Structures are given as C-alpha cells and as structure tokens.
Amino acid sequence: MSVYRFKKAAVLGAGVMGAQIAAHLANAGVPVLLFDLPAEGADKNAIVNKAVANLGKLSPTPLALKSVAQQIVPANYDENLESLRDCDLIIEAIAERLDWKKALYAKILPFVAPTAILASNTSGLSINALAEVLDESLHHRFCGLHFFNPPRYMHLVELIPCARTDEPVLTALETFLTSTLGKGVVYAKDTPNFIGNRIGVFSILSILHHTAQFKMGFDDVDALTGPLIGRPKSATYRTCDVVGLDTMAHVIKTMADTLPADPWHTYFKTPEFLQRLIDAKALGQKTGAGIFKKVGKDIHVLDVAAGDYRPSAAQVAPEVLAILKDKNPQSKFKALRASAHPQAQFLWACFRDLFHYCAFHLGDIAASARELDFAIRWGYGWQMGPLETWQAADWKQIAAWIAEDIAAGKAMSSAALPAWVDAIAGVHGPDGSYSAAEDRFLPRSGNPVYARQRFPDPLLGERFAPGETAYEDDSVRLWHDGDGIGVLSFKSKMNTIGDGVLAGVQKAIDIAERQFQGLVIWQSKEPFSAGADLAGALASLQEGRIDDFRAMIAQFQATSQRIKYAQIPVVAAVRGMALGGGCEFQMHAARSVFALESYIGLVEVGVGLLPAGGGLKEIAVRVGMNPPNGDVHAGLKPYFEAVAMAKVSGSALEAKELKLARESDVVVFNAYELLHVAKAQARAMAESAYRPPMPPKAVPVAGRIGIATFKMMLVNMQAGGFISEHDMEIATRIATVLCGGDVDRGTLVDEDWLLALEREHFVALAQMPKTQERIAHMLKTGKPLRN
Template sequence: MFAAPAKESCVSNFIVKKVAVLGAGVMGAQIAAHCINARVPVVLFDLPAKEGPKNGIVQRAIENLKKLSPAPLGNKDDAALIQVANYEDDLAVLEGCDLIIEAIAERMDWKHDLYKKVAPHIGPKAIFASNTSGLSINALSEGFDAGLKARFCGVHFFNPPRYMHLVELIPTQSTEPHILDQLEAFLTTTLGKGVVRAFDTPNFVANRVGVFGILATIIEAEKYGLSVDVVDDLTGAKLGRAKSGTFRTADVVGLDTMGHVIRTMQDNLKDDPFFSSYATPPLLAKLVEQGALGQKSGAGFYKKVGKDILRIDPAKGDYVPGGAKADDIIARILKEKDPVKRMKALHDSTNPQGQFLWAIFRDAFHYIAVHLESVADNARDLDFAMRWGFGWSVGPFETWQAAGWKQIAQWVKEDIDAGKALSTAPLPDWVFDGRDGVHSEKGSYSPSKKADVARSELPVYQRQAFRAPLVGEGAADGKSAGTTFFEDESVRIWHQNDDVLILSFKTKMHVIGQGVIDGMNKAVSEAEQNFKGLVIWHPDAAEGGAFSAGADLQSMLPLFMSGGVKAIEPVVHQLQQAHQRLKYASVPVIAAVAGLALGGGCELLLHTAKRVVSIESYIGLVEVGVGLIPAGGGLKEAAVRAAREAKGNDILPFLKEYMLAAATANVSKSALEARKLGYLREDDVIVFNPYELLHVAKVEARALFDAGYRPQLPPQVPVIGRNGLATIMAQLVNMRDGGFISAHDFKLGKMIAETVSGGEVEEGSIVNEQWLLDIERKFFMELLNHPKTQERIMGMMQTGKPVRN
C-alpha cells in the first residue's frame, strides 16, 4: 500500500497556499505557469537530470515557457517564480503543499511508481489529483490507504491551460464530497476555470465526445470526398467552433496524442455500439508512422513550406497546395440566423458539403443521446464540456434543441433505420417522451435521475451574477436583468436593486460614439445622486466580448463628410470631458474590463477610480494604426502618471515607457502585462474568472465608498517641455532614418512626444490637465485632415487591418 499520514478533520476554509506539480512536460509546466499567473506559489517536479544540474529538466521546461505561443505566462518574467525540484532530493517539499497535481505521461505503471515515491510525503489535509486525460481515476488510486484515497481525484486541464476554460473534475468511489467542493471553488475563482464534474469513464466527457466527433468527421469527409482544407473551412468558425477546424486542430494537439486518446477508446470501449468508429483512421496512422505528428514536427495533415500552407492528399500520399473553401451555397446556408431553417437546409441539401455537414451533426446528436447517461450527470455538463474544452460557441445539445428537437430526433431515427448512421443503436426512449429539448428553466435533463437537474449551488457560484447561459434555460443574462434606469440604442444604465449603478454599452464591439458619451454623463449624474458607485460592465464580458474597441469611427464619417474637422472637434471635446467626469465623479467609478480595451476603450479605463480586469484583457493605445494620436485623455494621463511616479526626480525615464507604448500601438497580451506597461496600477484587481468580474467590481465600488471615497484633487503637472522633447525627438529621428518607422509614423510620434512633454514650454513648467487635453485635441484635428491618416482610417474600416503608409 502507498501510505500517507493519518487524516485529520477537514477545515471549512480551504486556502491553497502552495501547489506542487509532478511532471515538467508540456501540460505540467503550463499548469505551473498558470498557478504563478494567479499568484499561487508553485513547485515543479521532474526526474533528476542524468547530466548537468540535477534540476536541469525542470529548468529547461521553465525556460521553454517563455518561448511558447500562445504564452502560458501573463508576464514571462514571472517564470523565475516557479520553484524547481526533483524526485530524488526534494520530496520533503510536498509536505508544505495543499494541492499536488500529477501530470506525467499517460502510463498507469509510471504513475503508480511515482505515487509510491510521493505518497508518504503528502500532508494529511492536502488534495492529491491526477491530470490524466483519460485513464481510470479509480484504477490510479489502487494501492492508496483510505486517508489518501479519500483525498484523491482527477483534475483534467485542457491544453493550453491558461486559455482553455474547462477543467474536468473526476472523483473515485472513495473521494470525499467536500474535497471536490473545495477543489471546485479553487479552480473556479483562483484559476478562473469552468468546472464540469465527470464520471470515471474512458476520456471523461469532452475528449470522449470531441474525439468521437473528429473520428466521425474523418469518416464522413472520406465518404463525401472532401479534402482536409474544405473540411476545416466547414467545421471551423462557420459552425461557431475553433477557427482551426478539425484537421488543423488535430495538428496543433499532435497526431500522436490524438492516436493515444483514440487507443484509450479502443482498449476500454469494446462493448460500445459505436466501437467500429473508434478505429484509427488509416491516414492518421500513416502520418504518425512517418513521424508527421502535426505542428510540433512541422508536418501533419498540413505542412508549411515557405509562406505556403500545403495539405495532405491521401490519394497521392503527398502534400499539395491548400486553401480550398466551402461552396458559396453552403456558406450562405451557414449564415442563416434561424437555426431551424439552417439545419433543415443542410438536411435537405443535395450538395456533398451540405450532406457532409448534416451527417456530422446527425452523428453527434446520435452519439450524445446514446451516451449521455454513461458519461455525464446531465446535458448541461456535456454542453459546457464541449464549449469550454473544444471552443464551441454552442454545445451539441443546445444546437439540437435550438434547431427543433422533435424534428431532428425524427430525422436521426430515419437515418439510423436506413443504415446511414455510424451505429444501429436506437435513440433512447427519453428523446421521444414529448420533450422540446433538454434545457429548461428548471434545469438540464439527467437520464440517470430521470429529471431536470438545477445548477450547482456551491457558495463559489454566488460570485457569478450571470452564469454561462444555455439555449432554452431562460436565465437572466445581464441584457435585461435588474432594473433599468435608462436605455437607448447605445447604452443601458441599470442596477440589481442594490446600491451600485451599472453602465453597459450596447454598440458593436462597445465602440464609443455620441450615444455612449451621453450615457457616461447620464450614468455619473445618477450614481452621484442615488448610489454608492458606478461600474462600467458589459453582459458579454465573459463570453469573449470587448470592453471597448475605441472610438466609433464609422459614426464620425457622416459628420466629417458634412462639416469637416470643425464638426468632429466638439465630439472629441465632449469625450475628453466625459472621461474627466468619470475621473472626478464624487462616487467611485470602476471599469470592469475583459477582452479588448483599445484606443478610447483604454483611455476610458485610465480615467476610472479603479479597474477590475480579467486576466485575458488586451489593453493599449492603438490610434497610430489609423493615423491618429490618442485624444480622449490617454496622453494627458501618461504625463500625469509619469510626473506622479517620478516624485520630483527626472520625469523623462518614466514618460518614455508610456510614450513608446502609444507610439508603437503596443497592446498588452494579458492584464499582468498591462500592469507592466503602466495601463494598470498595482492596486487594480486582476480577476481570473470573467464570470466573477461584475461581483468583484461591485465589491470594490462599495469598499471605496464605505471607506469615505473622495476623488483626487486635480493635479498641477510638471512637464519636461522642449528640452525633454528634443531628447525624445533624437530617438524618433534614428528610428525614421533607420527605416523602422515611416515618415507618417514619425509625424505621429512627434505629436505624441510634444503632447506628453507639455508642448513648447520650459522644462519643469507646471501645467494643468486641460492644457494637455487641448494639445491632444489640436493634433488630433490636424491629423484628421491629413491624406495619409485618411488612407489609414478608410483601410481599417474596409479591411479591419492597419494600413502602413
């Protein structure tokens, strides 16, 4: 038996002070990195190196974290915070860890050998978990004493762990329920995950359904004669799934990894009615045999040669030019907004691509109906597993329900009876019991319980005012919940019948035009009169939306065409003053930020009392991309902040970072990096679960108000003047003459430099904020008339991409 110290009584307040990750491979190292993102101390273990430093394996893995893309670390400098360890010298370190996650290779015998080593060193209250992607959790726990078995479970992160929302939590028959509750709370709030509890079945929920889906797609693609690039175009963004589609996703995951997951199904699901579909596709087997393992080996279903992406041609056994797309008629069907009409058009289509799409939908619906009872507690868990683990915007049961439950069920039955399906297994009786779907206001259907199951009521979910929505559930989503104070086409000002007012933008990408400016002023007035604070938050914050993509250039165009620059200037002035109004409001204004906060969106958050920001926030002043400079107070704030940070010392070193970020349109790749760039302050709150953003922002607003909040007094700002400007200009000249920036970029850089320097004044001159705002606005107006800027604006509006001229 693998012995562990005797169990003590559990404590209700479970705080993870330190995590150990066993295994510094791809997943282990990235799980450790994400713990560091969340400011959880972590120690990363691996075997002692045979040559060189004993911890060389772990040290190389940590170095590699800095190079990976997408980046596992929110700030790559934080790699140094990961503690290194090996199994020979450092097992005693485990005794101080509250959570131990094993993440070594998927070999039962290797895992058991490791467990024998580590079990005696696991603390009496620590949770021990395996990050296995499909091995039996009960089988892994064999040999543990009762105390450790009660604290052991599966905790399956999806790759890459920082970005994929899903974690599957899998108990053994002996895992104590409170262990799972504690771990779910930690995963949800601290690491920002969406937790789905899975049964201990091969590949759990997401991989079981998702890998079947990939196999079914390969089978049906071959049947209908479709190439891999056409399949990926059909099964990517057009279906609301990961834009990489099916085969490109397999290349990213690794074809050897895919083969391993398929073999797990082959070895453990021999009685499955879909067993014949689990055969390793011959093309996949051939590629693996040739060492073409996907992205990591440089070739798989695709191969990059120079700038060209080639695709595998199974008939030729070689790579040929790719890039083929869906037929126009199918692309038009997929743009149909009514899910009932869209699915009917695919079902009735005579086009091979349409028939292929109906076939993969039918196969998925057939599979999830037959297997729901054995793989998940209820339909909600299965849908969230696919949304959060495979990047689907809508889960398979949601798709079925939205497209017409009864009609789809009939069509699937007809295909099964006609021998067109991948299995002869009939749909379960509950599918035909008169229902219109599996999700309703009462909950989601559970075949094992023969009832609708409500959502978890664990305390951690009280932090989520609006939980992830489901088709058919009818839950409040923040677009209509609460009590509305004011609403028009641009904004909604509302509250949850408490003491904090909420301002939500309704514009596309939450861009800022006249309506939003008016809404900000209206919201501040109401908050000052009747509330403890104002939170700027948007209902789609957790679903990958933007905080704000900046100024609404589209709405400015008619103004510009009719009245020229003079017609635009009042709007820019109003924007500046609205931001100042946020800054000097008599109650705290909190920006609850997730996703893109660009240009005017970045300027807006700079003017709030405090920012509560999702880790996945991408913040920057990007106006140079459209040939403009920031004019909503962003450069004014750079000068104010640099002067404050200098504390009477030389301002220029503090100013350079702000100026360079604006001049190069540098956008942070995380909230942690935004803090490093100066867009966020040290006391701003970084939130890891975007569904908790509104809750935390409201808590911060109340806390500031209850502490006697007063807005800061308007500062008198010392500036670097013409002497400092000359120093900056010398650098810009070098960049222009070296070919690093264009002549127009040089002009923009000069205007940014002159603004943050305070203009043509003596070094050390004291100016006020309005002086800086006036310089911003003057240059902005001048640029609007410039042909090069107009080229950039039109290019961005037409293509969505910056023009370099």
Template sequence: MTDHKLRVRRAAVLGSGVMGAQIAAHLTAAGIPVDLYDLPSDDKQRSKIAAGGIQNLLKLKPAPLASKELAEFITPRNFEDDLDQLQQCDFIIEAIVERMDIKKSLYEKIGPHIHADAFFVTNTSGLSITELAGVVPAALKDRFCGVHFFNPPRYMHLVELIPHAGTNAETLDLLEDFLTRNLGKGVVRARDTANFIANRVGVFTMWSTMHHAQRLGLGFDTVDALTGPAIGRPKSATFRLADVVGLDTMANVIKTMDSKLADDPWHGYYQAPSWLSQLIEAGALGQKAGAGVFRKEGREIKVFDPESGGYRSTDYSLPDSIQAILQIRNPAEKLAELAKCETPEAEFLWAIHRDLFHYCAYHLAEIADSAREIDLAMRWGYGWKLGPFEQWQGAGWKAVAELIQADIESGKTGVDAPLPAWVGQIEAAHGADGSYAADQSSYSPRPDLEVYQRQYQPVRLLGEKQDHGTTVLETDGIRLWTMSDDVLIASLKTKMGVIDDSAVEGLNAAVDKAESEFDGLVLWQPAGPFSAGANLKAAAEAIQRGDLDSVRNLVAGFQAVNLRLRYSAVPTVAAVRGLALGGGLELAMHAARRVAHLESYMGLVEAGVGLLPAGGGLATLAMQIQADTAAGDSYPLLEKRYKQVAMGQVSGSAMEAREMGYLRPEDTIVLHEHELLHAAHGEVRAMVAAGYRPAMAGARIKAAGDVGIATLKMLLVNMLEGHFISEHDFEIGSRIATVICGGEIDRGTPVTEEWIHGLEREHFLELCTMPKTQERIAHMLKTGKPLRN
C-alpha cells in the same frame, strides 16, 4: 456542501513537461508559489530538467506566464533529493507521462511525503482514476481525484473534475470552489469513463467528421470551411485542429478509444484512416513539424490530397446552395434543410450533427451527471458557441429526434444503437428546473456552491433563465441597469463597445443618473470586449466628407465625459475584460478604479492607424508619471511610457497592463471573468464605506516641455536612421512626444489636464488631414491589420 475554503499556500506540480510547467505558471498567476518536480539530472544542477521546463515557459506562445516575473516563484525540484519539500505543499498535482505503470510507481514513492491535509490530484487526460487511486496511500484516497486541465491551461476555461468511488464529497466541493474562485476556471464534474467528457465527445466528433468526409469524398479544406465558424465552432475547425494537436497524438488517442471502447456502437469509427498513417510515416505530424494535413509553401497554405499523395492549393469555396442554408438563422429550419438537401456538403453537415446528437444522447447516462456537463465541456474545452444538446434543443427537440429516428430505422446511421427512450419523454434538455439527468430520469439543478453566488451574470445554457437585471434607462448607445441594488451599471450597446456619439451621450447620462440616484457606477460589458476604441469607420467617413467639426466634437465630448468619470461625486469602476484599446483604454483609465480580468489586453494603439490618443490618455499618463516619480528623475519612466504609446504596445495580460501603468497598484485583478461584476460592486461599496471623495480637479502637472520633446525625438531619429520606422511614424511619434511633454514650453512649467487635452485635440485633428494617416485608417478597416507606410 462545505463552508470551508481550500487555502493553498504552496503547490507542487509533478512533471515539468509542457503541460505541467504551464499548470505551474497558471498557479503563480493566482499568487501561489510552486515547486515544479521532474527526474534528477546527472549534472551538478540536479533539478536541471525542471529548471529547463521553467525556462521554456518564457519562450512558449501564447505566453503561459501572466508576467515573466512570475517565473521567479516556480522552484525547480527533483524526485530524488526534494521529496521532503512536498510536506510544505497543500495542493499537489501530477502531470507526468500518460502511462499507468509510471504514474503508479511515482505515487508509491511520494505518498509518505505528502502531509495529512494536502490534496493530491492527477491531471491525466483519460487514464482510469479508480485504477490510479488503488496505489494512493490510504490517508490520501478520500482527497484524490482527477483534475484535468485543458491545454494551454492559462487560456482554456475548462477543468474536468473526476472522482473515484472513494473521493470524499467535501473534497470535490472544496476543489470546485478553489478551481473556480482562485484559478478562474469553469469546472465540469465528469465520470470516470474513457477520455471523460470533452475529449470523449470532441474526439468522437472529429472522427465522425473524418468518416463522413471520406465517405462523401470531401477535401480537407472543404471540411474545414464547413466545420468552423459556419456552424459555431472555432476557426481551427477539424483538420487544422488535428494539425495543432499533432497527428501522432491523434493516432494515439484513436488507439486508446479503439481498445477502451470495444462495446461502443460507434466502435467502427475508431480506426485511423490510411492517409493519417501516410502523413505520420512521412514525419508530417502537424504544426510542430511544419507540415501535416496543411503545409505552408512560401506564402501559400496548401492541403494534403490523399488521392495524389501530395499537396495542392486550398479551396474554401462552397456551393451557393450550401451558403444559403448556412445563412439561415433559424436553427430548426437550417437542420431541416440540411437533412433533405441532396448535395454531398449538405449530407455531410446533417450526418455529423445527427451522429453528434445521437452519440451524446446514447451515452449521457454513462459519461455525465446531466446534459449541462456535456454542453459546458464542449463550450469551454472546444470553443463551441453552443453545446450539442443546446444545438439540438435550438433546432427543435422533437422534430430533430424524429429525423434522427428515421435515419436509424432506414440504416443511414450505420449503427444499431437506438435513441434512448427518455429522448421522446422530454421537451428539452435544459429548462427552468435545470438540465436533464438521464440516469435519474429527472432534471438536475445547477450546483449551489457559494462561489457561484458571486457570479452575477454567469454563462447560461439555452433554455435556462438568466437574470438580466432591472433596466433604469436605455438609449441607442447604452443600457443603464442594476442588479436591484444601489450600484448603477452602464453597458455600451455599440458593436465591440466602440466609442461614438451615442456612447458619449450614454456615458453622460450614466454619470448624471449615478450621481443623482445611486452610490456608484460600474462600466461593464455583458458580452464581448470592454471596448475596442473609437468608431474608426465613422471617423473615416467624416474625414472623407471633410467634416472635421464632427470629429472635433466627438473628441472634445469624449474628453469631457472622461473627466466627469474621474471627478464624479460617486465612485466609478471600470470592469475590464478582453480588449481595452485606444479610446476604450482611455475610458477605463478615467474611472476612479479598475477591476480587470486576467485576460485583459490593454494598449493605446492609435499610432497604428496614424493617430494619437485624444481621449485624455496622454494627459493621464503625464499625471501618473509625475505621481510615480515625485522624488526622483522622471525621464526613465517618461521614455518607457512614451515608447508604449508610440509603438502601440498592448499588454499580454492584466498583470502586464499594471506594469505598463494602464492599471494602477490599487486596481484589482480577478482570474474568473464571471466574477468581474461582483468584484466591481465590491470596490464601489468599499470606497463608499471609506467615505469616498473624488480627486480634486485642477491639479498641475510639471511639463517635461521642450527638453523632454527633444530627448524623445532623439529616440525617433535613431530609429528612423536605422530604418526601423517610416517618415510618417516619425511624424506621429513627434506629435505624441509633444503632447505627453506638455508642448514646446519650458521644462517644469505647470500645466493642467485641460491644457494637454487641447494638445491632444490639435494634433489628433492635424493627423486626420494627412493622406498617410487616411491610408492607414482605410487599410485597418479593410484588412484589420496596421499599415506601416
């Protein structure tokens, strides 16, 4: 293990296709300028192809760029005129077409232009790293390996790190540290085998699923109902995932596995079914072609029926017996029931789990250092809640092994591969000593790189120990705890971190405890989003009862505790990831500092349910507008911030949240979510070391007043007349304008935060009584979508 760090001042990405350009985009989010290379063009603009790749980044969804402004830090280059520029790059990643001959030709061409200390890697998804290393210049061989990003690179956590025999051990440590620390990725070291780990297991799972679906005559829609969230996998399940990947791509992958894995006992699974060829020949390649296994006709999604050769209506209903089994919480009982149930759906579910466990156990020694790598690869690369060995272990290691062995002996598995002997020699795949390494016949501990010591609460596999810290105080709404140091951590216990009376009570207790016994307070959620906002369901029930006093008290209590956070005698830091919406964002805005994961989506979205922000969010924006425009005209910024709130805009990243004013310039953005707690502790300690004093309460805000309200209302009038908003949108927007401008008072009148808080409460409660607002709340609770009435 090395104490050095890989310092990348500039990077190069070779290949400006969708994957290469998106890798470049993610590098810029880490503050690294990138040269993006592709073939030269015959036009005067010689790097036109690479330039087109950069422009395409601005159109793709989900957005590859954390901020559109980052596109300026990607420079288009070409392989003829700009090779000398490679000498300026410390990290060079190749992401061109997946053809061995073309890659080798490029390596020979660029080799002389790469500086002696640069790291040269390939993003290949399955070609042999060893064979590619054969044409890498001798001086670079020890720093060459595979670095396989998953698509889309910004959002997919997994990166596979694949060495060849000549890759230096220090190179792997430096790259793992860089990918984790700087790019925020989850790194899994894989062996140089076909398709590496995640795609090897993932593709096998898909083809095993297709095999058993065809064998048992199950429709594609039924299979997707069975293989999505019902068994801890994403909504894309199996056939919807195939459509997203592309059916032509799936066909190419299966050809590769067919040719490369001729000795695999499951080789018979690697044959494209006739329906796949039929769809490809018809041009129905999946999502990119507008049709694949599924096709949208009007508002209805239809599914391909291999028997008729046409599309039929989908049916995701399942037999009651299967529904009952899927609802069994105990994994051991669930798998046992599936193994003995005789319905086609149950036989199917047992068969795909049995094959998965059998396959992973049989190939563990070949493809991975330990069971840890396989489980993390499937969690991070395919979005599974648990990896295959975790699922097996959770269902009872020995009991499931006996069921699999029985099926092997009776010929039900259809393959002659035995369960490896080690399966019967251990009690679990993961434990206190690490994860089982089949080729070592021992347990392998977690990697001990320095970067992992920064992750106070990393993801742990089933069976591993997790340090949950020391509880200081716990109530119905909050847990106050520490990592055995001088910083208090507050974690809301409400679902989705929603704000209700118990949360407000808990936050008050957190401030009390922090001020009396600790150096600082961190707001952090160990799982799920930071906060999805106020408890809308409880508010709706109170409104229906006519109990506006409870709503008024909650709003006033939330405003008060937010002020306590802002003016606390000790530094308060909000560690944000995922959703920070409505009241959740207001909570974060009132902390002294914020530390946000790049994938943080922030917005004051109350207008979508017919309300306005009433936890001090509008008062905070008014204060910020004054601070940010002290020497100039405040109206342009006022209009911008007003539109954000009135339209319920949500940031697409933490960087966009900073542009929207929800994060301040002094706030920190981190790329690895497991480093949030470490970074938040660092902020507290830095503020304490600098002699922290809170801002003084009672500062005056020069209200935009009646002039500001009238000007903002003109925007609404134009939108109403253009039929872009409804009458109720106008009502809500007018009230938001009134509050953020400080009310119908003379422009420039000094007001306090409390004054604007009073306006927030008044207009919030008045909106609560309006039927159209109540309709919006009911619709949101029922459908999860806003109603524009």
C-alpha cells in the same frame, strides 16, 4: 465554507502540460514547486529549468507576465520530496501510463501532508484504478483534475471523483479552480476519456468517416466544420495537426482499448492515411507538416487519392453556404437533411451521428446534459454544445430523423436511441438540465462560489434577470439590482465610443450621482471597448466638418473628465480589448477591475492619430505628480514607448507593467466574476466616504528638453528603417503632448493645458492625408497601414 486553503502547490511532471499548469498557478499568485526526474550532472533540476525556460517561447504564452516564470521553484524526486510536506495541493501530470503514475504515487506517499489533496491530471485513465496504489487514508483526498491545453486559456477543467473522494474536497477544489484559476469546472464520471475527449474525439472520428464516405477534401471539410457551424477556425483537420497526429492516434487507440463494448467501436481506429503520415514523421504543426503544410506563403493540403500535397482551395458550395447562414436552426437543419448536395449530406450525417452518440452515452459519462454541453463548449471552443444544438433545431423532429436514419442503415451505429429521448422536449429547461442516469432535470450547482457570477455562461433557454433599468437610449443602458450600485453598458458594435455613447455616459453619471452609491462600467459581452467610432470620425473629416470633429474630441475629453471627477466612485470592469478610447475611459475611472485576459493599449498610432480622450494628459499628470527619483522624463519613457509603438498588453498583469493599469487596480481570473468584484470595489470605496481627486493645478512637465530627447531616439529609429516619416510625425506629437509642449523643463501646467495640447495635435494629424489613409485602411481591412 471549506476549511481547505491552497497556500502552496506542487506539480509533478515538467512536460508540456505540467509546466503550463505550474505556470498558470504562478499566474494566479500561488507558490508552486515543479518536479521532474533528477538530471545527470551538477544541476539536478536541469530538466525542470529547461521546461520553465521553454515557457517563454511558447505561443500563445502560458505566462501572464514573463517574470512569473521566476515564481516556479524547480525540484526533483531525489532531493526535494521533503518539500512536498508543505504543499496543500499536489497535481500529478506525468505521461499517460498507469504503471508510471502508480510508481510515482508510491514514491511520494510518505511525504504527502495529512490534509493535502492529490490529483491526477490525466486525460482519460481510470481514477479508481489509480487510487488502488494509494493508502486508504488518502482515498478521500484523491481525484482526477483534467486541464485542457493550453491551461491558461482553455476554460474547461474536468473534475473526476474516485469512489471515496470526500465532498468537502471536491467543493474546495471546485471553488479554487473557479475563482482562483478562473476555470469552468465540469464533474465527470470515471469513464474512459471522461466527457470532453470522449465526445470531442468521437466528433472527429465521425467526420473522418464521413469525409471518406462523401469523398471530401480535407480543406473543404475544414471550411464546413469551422466558424460556419459555430466552431473554431481550426475546424477539424487543422485541429488534428495542432494537437499532433501521433497524439490523435494515441487517443483513438485508448478508446479502442478501453471501450470494446461501445456500439461505435468499429470506428475507433486510425485511418490508413493518418498512419502513413505518422510513419513518415509528418505529425502536424510540431513537425511542420501533417494533413496541412506550409509551402512558402501558401497552405497545401494532403490529397489522399494523389498521395501528395496540393494547394489548399477550400470551397463551400453557394447553396450550402446559404443554408448555413440561416439563423433559424430549425429551418437550417431541415434544409441540410433535405438537400441533395454532398456537402449538406455530409454535414447532416456528422451532426446526426454526434447527436446519436451523445444521447446513447449521456447517462454513462455525465451527471446531466449541462456537463456534456459545457465540456464541449469550454474544452473545444464550440459556441453551442451538441445537445444544445439538437434542442435548438427542434428536439422531437431531429430525434425522429435520427431514428429514421438508424432504421434505414444510414447511421454509423444501429443502436437505438434511448427511450428518454422521446419522453422529453429537450435537455435544458427552466428546472435545469436533464440527467439520463436519474431521469430528472438537475439544477445548477449550489456551490457558494457561483453566487459570484451574476451572469454565468448561459445554456440554451437560460435567462438571467437583466436588472432594473434606470436609463436607456440607443447607445447605453444604465441598470441596477437594487443594491445601490449602478451598471452602465454600451450598445454599440464592439462597444465603440461615438457621440451617442459619450452623451450616454455623461447622462448615466448624472443619474448615478443622484440614485446610487457607485457606478460600474461593464459590458455584457467582450470587448470592453474597441475604441472610438472611426467611421463617424472619418466621415466628418472627409466632409470637411473640422469644427464638428474638434467638438467631438472636446466631448470625448469632457466625458473622460466626468468619469474621473464623478461624485461617486466609477469603476471600470474590463475584459477583452480595451483599446484607444476604451483604455482612456478605464484610465480615468476611480479604479479598474480587469479580467486576466484583458488586452489594453493606446493604439491610435495604428490609424495615424494620437490618444486624445485624455489618455496622454492622464499619463503626464500621473508622472508629473509622482516622478521616479524626481525625473519626469525618465517616468514618461515607458509610457512613450507603449503609446508610440501601439503596444497592447498580453494580459491584465502586463498592462500594469506597461503602466496602462495602476498597481492598485484589481485582476480577477474568472471573467464571470468580474461584475461581482467590480461592484464590491465600488461599494467599498463608497462606504469609505469616497471623494473624487482634487484637480491638479501645478503639474511639472518635461518640456522642450524632454521632447528633444525623445526626438533623438526617433531619429535613430527612422534612420534604421524602423519607423516611417509619418510614424515620426505622430510620435513627435505624442512626445510634445506628454512633455507639456514647447515650454521650459519643470514648467507647471494644469489639466486644461494638457487637454488643449491633445486636441491641437489630434486635429492636426487627422487632417493629414496619410492619417486618413490609415483610418480608411483600418475600417476596410481591420489591419493597420504603415505609410
């Protein structure tokens, strides 16, 4: 293992990227200094302080918890350079000017500790050129470190060694980035724009070219180049607006200036329409207008021919839509190429030229196809990388079609496909991913950090051993790796919880108690669980089967209790949404392990109900058995607000603040390490002679006085128009359950009492027409109804 330990970090430059990188370091609990120029006036750190204050205004927020901003220490280059001596990692993130970066390096060099690593967060400047200003003693500790924006959410970080960077330095950084910051690391060669932006920006340039060639509308292009082809909703032109049209022009110019010999160089120029928008200060989202702009509630799009905006009316031709919905990539691409429709021709041309460019430059920019495909998937949000897409569509056939188009003068460049393209059947296979530079297939990294990823992000054709099945039915699967820990996964859509899952969980725990030391509830895909099966519940209600409905709720509660009182530790491994019943299941686990990007909430209010899978009971027990300053009502208040307002945490750390996760619960930053950590937690508890908690027999409750106090708050909210009459009804019933019902303050109750209250008020609400309207509306639209 590496001897490097990143105890403290510094970020140089408090611009948009620098401040957000500092924020994510702070999210991960890394003490961080944020530097910038000294400001005029008494507060020399005013520039940094303003940048830190602005973090809380950004959306999506870079802060996993608002209070994290307080952990960023402001600094300036005049007064605080001495503090750099304590930093193990220094990340420079100032503007993309080679001369400015070199001048800053010269300034900080005397203060860099002998073992510190210095990295530049550049999006495309030469790392070796930057190294020239550094003392030779620092060359082996210097590299490029390119975070993608926004750093908290984008999985990709490109790691770019300079000619003399030491291998242990790179291994240590890769480990830190992967496990501590939760990133996907791609090694890139020191070439202009590295991998992600080199390929991603070329893809945009090719779409720009073919948009004009086929006389397409920008809105139609975005309709075609978004989710229909496995790319984000922002597609192409909306992405340009979000990035900033001036930024796009700068990146295009960088490619033009630094890649004069590129066979596609003639296309590395900003289109006239784009330059006109820039000249008019219509730079995209940050100025309120760009290629698109919002007019009232409507979206308008630039019409180049008319020289003005028009209402956006994106249309995908039915015949092209039918092609794109084909799940077979081979027949899909064959149909795209054969179709005479301009939209199909446009898409084929865009794919063809992207494939051509990737193949031509693979050996120059990346160690293998793995790095190229991951860079685009993780950095641009595509479901499949370009070379994966090509291979899935029939490598040999696509290659032949590309060659035909090159010969016919249809491709953007006349450069021939590299010879290696014809020598292989695809770039990803059982031996790894193809390296054009080495003419062989390279396996995945041997860095020990990846042993923590039981199921890493798979490339095309990769299969990871699914484990040995211990039990499986239509709703759940229980499996193991022979390590004494069972893993339970749901098989329902969105991992919702219906009768089958409830029965399956109880069956799995029965088996796990006989066969395993511990059990982890983990889903192979997000979310952890979107909650109860609303469709099944609504059907029971509408058919008048109230007894069946009541029995289902009792079974839900029994399952939660079975999780809590299992004779082995049950650990919930949560990533993505854990809503309603999903939240209640993790609340009953012996411990929860959360991926940072976990969104937790008891949201039943949105469908006119209250939590009744034991969630309110569990809150009442937790507070009653450990009331703050002996005041049960005060302890219930934050829970009541979270449940009555259907609050959902913006991160796992915020879930702790909302009291929907325990302080003892664990948060991991890399979602691919979640299962590893959860199994380790289960094993550690088992090896500590785990026993389930004793059922509490005497829980003090807030009683009718607590209910009345909550109701006063609700009356004021209703009078102010903040909640409806039905919201008032639901919230009052939530307060009633949390406070233990119509009893004296301090009355001692048990869990069965609280569970009975949950069932009573849940069933009563479920029979109300307004609640059934809410459920139906949610099922139809996916959005809550306020009635």
